[in-house]
Amino acid sequence: APASALRRRRRRRRRRKGGAGSCFLPPMLPLLPLLLLGAPGLRLTSGGPPDPDTALVTPLRLDPDINGPAYFRGGPAEPPRGGQAVVIQLSAFGEDFYLHLSPDARFIAPAFAAHYLGAAARPLPALRHCFYSGDVNADRESFAALSLCGGLRGAFGYRGASTLISPLAGGAAGGLHRLQRRSPARPVGAGASRCGRAKRFASVPRYVETLVVADESMVKFHGDDLQHYLLTLMATAARLYKHPSIRNPIQISVVKFLLIGQDDKGPKVTSNAALTLRNFCAWQKKWNKVSDKHPEYWDTAILFTKQDLCGATTCDTLGMADVGTMCDPKRSCSVIEDDGLPSAFTTAHELGHVFNMPHDNVKACEEVFGRLKTNHMMSPTLIQIDRANPWSACSAAIITDFLDSGHGDCLLDQPAKPIPLPEDLPGSSYSLNQQCELAFGVGSKPCPYMQYCAKLWCTGKARGQIVCQTRHFPWADGTACGDGRFCLKGCRLCSPSPFPSLQVDGGWAKWAPYGPCSRTCGGGVQLARRECSDPVPANGGSYCEGIRVKYRSCNLEPCTASFREEQCEAFNGYSHSTNRLTASVSWVPKYSGVSPRDKCKLICRANGTGYFYVLAPKVVDGTPCSPDSTSVCVQGKCIKAGCDGKLGSKKKFDKCSVCGGDNKSCKKVSGLFTKPMHGYNFVVVIPAGASNIDIRQRGYKGLVSDDNYLALKNAQGKYLLNGHFIVSAVERDLMVKGSVLRYSGTGTAVESLQAFKPIQEPLTLEVLSVGKMTPPRVRYSFYLPKESKDDKPPPNLPRTNPTSLLPGLPQHSC
Numbered sequence: 001a002p003a004s005a006l007r008r009r010r011r012r013r014r015r016r017k018g019g020a021g022s023c024f025l026p027p028m029l030p031l032l033p034l035l036l037l038g039a040p041g042l043r044l045t046s047g048g049p050p051d052p053d054t055a056l057v058t059p060l061r062l063d064p065d066i067n068g069p070a071y072f073r074g075g076p077a078e079p080p081r082g083g084q085a086v087v088i089q090l091s092a093f094g095e096d097f098y099l100h101l102s103p104d105a106r107f108i109a110p111a112f113a114a115h116y117l118g119a120a121a122r123p124l125p126a127l128r129h130c131f132y133s134g135d136v137n138a139d140r141e142s143f144a145a146l147s148l149c150g151g152l153r154g155a156f157g158y159r160g161a162s163t164l165i166s167p168l169a170g171g172a173a174g175g176l177h178r179l180q181r182r183s184p185a186r187p188v189g190a191g192a193s194r195c196g197r198a199k200r201f202a203s204v205p206r207y208v209e210t211l212v213v214a215d216e217s218m219v220k221f222h223g224d225d226l227q228h229y230l231l232t233l234m235a236t237a238a239r240l241y242k243h244p245s246i247r248n249p250i251q252i253s254v255v256k257f258l259l260i261g262q263d264d265k266g267p268k269v270t271s272n273a274a275l276t277l278r279n280f281c282a283w284q285k286k287w288n289k290v291s292d293k294h295p296e297y298w299d300t301a302i303l304f305t306k307q308d309l310c311g312a313t314t315c316d317t318l319g320m321a322d323v324g325t326m327c328d329p330k331r332s333c334s335v336i337e338d339d340g341l342p343s344a345f346t347t348a349h350e351l352g353h354v355f356n357m358p359h360d361n362v363k364a365c366e367e368v369f370g371r372l373k374t375n376h377m378m379s380p381t382l383i384q385i386d387r388a389n390p391w392s393a394c395s396a397a398i399i400t401d402f403l404d405s406g407h408g409d410c411l412l413d414q415p416a417k418p419i420p421l422p423e424d425l426p427g428s429s430y431s432l433n434q435q436c437e438l439a440f441g442v443g444s445k446p447c448p449y450m451q452y453c454a455k456l457w458c459t460g461k462a463r464g465q466i467v468c469q470t471r472h473f474p475w476a477d478g479t480a481c482g483d484g485r486f487c488l489k490g491c492r493l494c495s496p497s498p499f500p501s502l503q504v505d506g507g508w509a510k511w512a513p514y515g516p517c518s519r520t521c522g523g524g525v526q527l528a529r530r531e532c533s534d535p536v537p538a539n540g541g542s543y544c545e546g547i548r549v550k551y552r553s554c555n556l557e558p559c560t561a562s563f564r565e566e567q568c569e570a571f572n573g574y575s576h577s578t579n580r581l582t583a584s585v586s587w588v589p590k591y592s593g594v595s596p597r598d599k600c601k602l603i604c605r606a607n608g609t610g611y612f613y614v615l616a617p618k619v620v621d622g623t624p625c626s627p628d629s630t631s632v633c634v635q636g637k638c639i640k641a642g643c644d645g646k647l648g649s650k651k652k653f654d655k656c657s658v659c660g661g662d663n664k665s666c667k668k669v670s671g672l673f674t675k676p677m678h679g680y681n682f683v684v685v686i687p688a689g690a691s692n693i694d695i696r697q698r699g700y701k702g703l704v705s706d707d708n709y710l711a712l713k714n715a716q717g718k719y720l721l722n723g724h725f726i727v728s729a730v731e732r733d734l735m736v737k738g739s740v741l742r743y744s745g746t747g748t749a750v751e752s753l754q755a756f757k758p759i760q761e762p763l764t765l766e767v768l769s770v771g772k773m774t775p776p777r778v779r780y781s782f783y784l785p786k787e788s789k790d791d792k793p794p795p796n797l798p799r800t801n802p803t804s805l806l807p808g809l810p811q812h813s814c
Helices: 216-241 273-287 342-355 362-370 393-404 433-442 563-569
Strands: 005-006 054-057 061-062 069-071 086-092 095-103 114-117 131-136 138-149 153-158 161-167 177-182 208-212 250-260 301-305 315-321 331-336 457-463 465-474 522-529 549-554 588-589 604-608 612-616 632-634 637-640 664-672 679-686 691-698 710-713 719-721 724-729 733-734 740-744 750-755 763-769 778-785 810-814
Touching: 054 086, 086 177, 095 153, 131 153, 153 331, 208 273, 216 250, 216 301, 216 342, 273 315, 273 331, 301 342, 315 342, 331 342, 331 637, 331 719, 362 393, 522 632, 563 588, 563 604, 563 778, 588 733, 637 750, 664 679, 679 778, 691 710, 719 733, 763 778
Parallel strands: 114 250, 208 250, 208 301, 301 331, 724 810
Antiparallel strands: 005 315, 054 177, 061 069, 061 086, 086 095, 095 131, 131 138, 138 153, 153 161, 161 177, 315 331, 457 465, 522 549, 588 604, 604 612, 632 637, 664 778, 679 763, 691 750, 691 778, 710 719, 710 763, 733 740, 740 750
16 A cells, blocks of 8 residues: 655645655745734733632642541652552532542553663653542432542532633642632433344444654654653544444554663654655564464554654655555554644544545545535645544545455454543643644744634744744633633634543444345345444443444346356456557456455456456345355445345355255266367367366376376367466466356465356366376366256367367466
8 A cells, every 4th residue: 555644734734645655735824023012912812810619729649548638739759659549639619529539540551561772761741640530429320530640630520510620820739729610411311231242243442552753853852741742642542433424433552662772773754755754654563462362462553753744846745655454563663753733633533544534635535425525634625623523425435335244353352341531622731832742842822812722833933934824723622711601612712621522432323224135136235224323422422332334135037147257357458547458358257366355356358368456345235156156245245144145144056056955956967087189179068057166187296297187078079278388377268158167376285177057058077187297187077957868078069189189288378
């Protein structure tokens, strides 16, 4: 799969297609000179009295055993060690809240680890011990989820009201904290019951175990905050993948951190984005565990760097990944240029490419879904993400097909029980000043007179003049925007609380009616679907699990022609943009050499040549998976069906090719041929109606090339296989009336010719013997209806006279 790059243009940015792969290009727009920098009246947070739903409190930590009060002290060492419980008292809104908390870091994978590579390693702040959860005032219906590092950050819910707590910006950790309470939420319907896993067409939880790597440039820039910063980016990306518009239950889980203290300890990072990706993919493969069952095994790896990445022609690249490489240990990786908090969206975008998602403007998307809007995650031009529907219908369809096709099986193992990520949003951890510095460098500040929550404009310098610059992303969710209000979902509106509404788990709606039959004869398929829309998951709630597509058989009457043949013939005259084929090319199905995973692709061979192509990613529903199987293709997957054409049926053909038969209506014909003459030797005529044909020619003393070759003629005397002293060295399919014969090619010790279905024309089997004249050993068998009188060739089909053939050696062709 080609690498896909995410690109930018210096300052003001958007995304557009360019280069050899797909990419993001943020365009260059004029920089605005900064006027009235430091003008009076520019304040992002009011210093006035708090509104009625806001309170300033000093938390008290109580001894859980004797309830003795102790002032809460901030800093990374304040949470108790050894898994001790904590009781926090908060007095606000006219009542006391007693938060009974226990350590709870389940949202971090159990095997999550941070490793520092290089001699200049510095102590890393441990984060797992920071996170606690519990209840409020011993109420079973309440909840509390907080981080105790650097003050209290998080949320608690009590009697239907949700409350956010965070330390005041710039205040001491043991000082004042701000409480923000929202009104009781309206009750929501209960989520649907969970369904068991299904092999196909099922919504199955996927857990993306992720390695996060930060190179030396990231370590130097972010310092001790690096781990928390990257967790914030990953949490934002994880929220995007929990949005219902992706139509799959996907959970991003970080299992390991690697922080590079010295460049020589990590992958070689250069301005060449493609080369950096190659280096990183190879490097991370060496660090990964061999077994997917190991707790530190990762499914994908992400490298963050401050290095300015360059593509083939410009240095506008923000990220790069290969397309469709999830679960490939060598290539499931991506590289992200750190660009501040918007790098979370870059991360989600590149991970989308790893999940096989193309850009929304590719021809395949537009042919099915029409022209899509430009504000989705996989849009080639992105100014602002539609937070109500971040994923387009095309992205959802492609990732669903990718997972249903078995490409995401490594994501089925669960690193930890899925629970909501911490409630605190990026803007509550990083002020507006910090967001500017993360995006544009140290010293950058918010520009005056910005519209609240809209695009983030920050100061910078160009040609010695102070200017304002933007990357088109809004203020981070949770950013204070005046009078105790906060930005939410990237909107230009202010919310009285940084909390999203309470989580709503999705539920299945009723099944839609069955659609039209895929075939008019020969056993078609009808599909019925159901959507996760009753209710739609909201605010990080779980997506529905279970079967989402069901199917049944229809129009079982037999057809006169092979359905796969008809689909290949529809491409007759199509030369596949190559000068190796003529404009009059005709196409026939290819069965031999096709892997089981590709049986439901329309793979056709140019008749009379060895060239074959995938002419369609899926055959029409109801197409047999292979000529020797009763299973049929449904939505690109091979589904078991009986010989009666019904999906799920266990009926089988007997040896007589009778559906559900008892093997009593036919007789077996078999024989052995061992005495050849030079040239073509008659072996047997296989009459019309013969089924389960099995012909094997064992090489002399096990030799691959013993100068004996199977040959086959039709009733008109025309050679179908290895005629005129020209033999086929590779396996191939022989299309005959009523059936398909699989030929192994001459490059095997046991040359074979086999057919499952009854043939509708007589065939003559011969052996071509040349060279050293080693004795052949040809065994044949087939089954004939008992009413058949004899196995002699038709009177109008003369046997070949070997002496009439000119001697010679066969020519090999592929």
